Amino acid sequence: MPNRERWWDRANCKEEDVELFFEADLLAAPRREARRICEACSVRQACLDEHVDIPFGMYGGLTWTERRVYSETVLGKPVGKWTLFPTGISNRRKK
Numbered sequence: 001m002p003n004r005e006r007w008w009d010r011a012n013c014k015e016e017d018v019e020l021f022f023e024a025d026l027l028a029a030p031r032r033e034a035r036r037i038c039e040a041c042s043v044r045q046a047c048l049d050e051h052v053d054i055p056f057g058m059y060g061g062l063t064w065t066e067r068r069v070y071s072e073t074v075l076g077k078p079v080g081k082w083t084l085f086p087t088g089i090s091n092r093r094k095k
């Protein structure tokens, strides 16, 4: 089987504390730190595309509230249903 790279293998958050990205919805300091990590991430757009309707946490440099606005204004789509098992979460390790 060929060794195919997945986009999340290149995620900047792979080695970060997962709590940072979930606290980003609620608290200013974690939000700044998570956004800084996301802004430098080479797979940011793929992450945002895949997690645009996840109703918690920061993905692609946007909080849930920001993703709702992005989905409605940029994508022109109403926000979808909740997704219980987003791809990126299982790939983040807690320190």
Ligand code: SF4
Pocket: 008, 011, 012, 013, 014, 021, 037, 038, 039, 041, 042, 043, 044, 045, 047, 048, 058, 059, 060, 061, 088
């Ligand atoms: S949450 Fe998404 S954009 Fe942010 S660092 Fe992780 S993979 Fe990159």
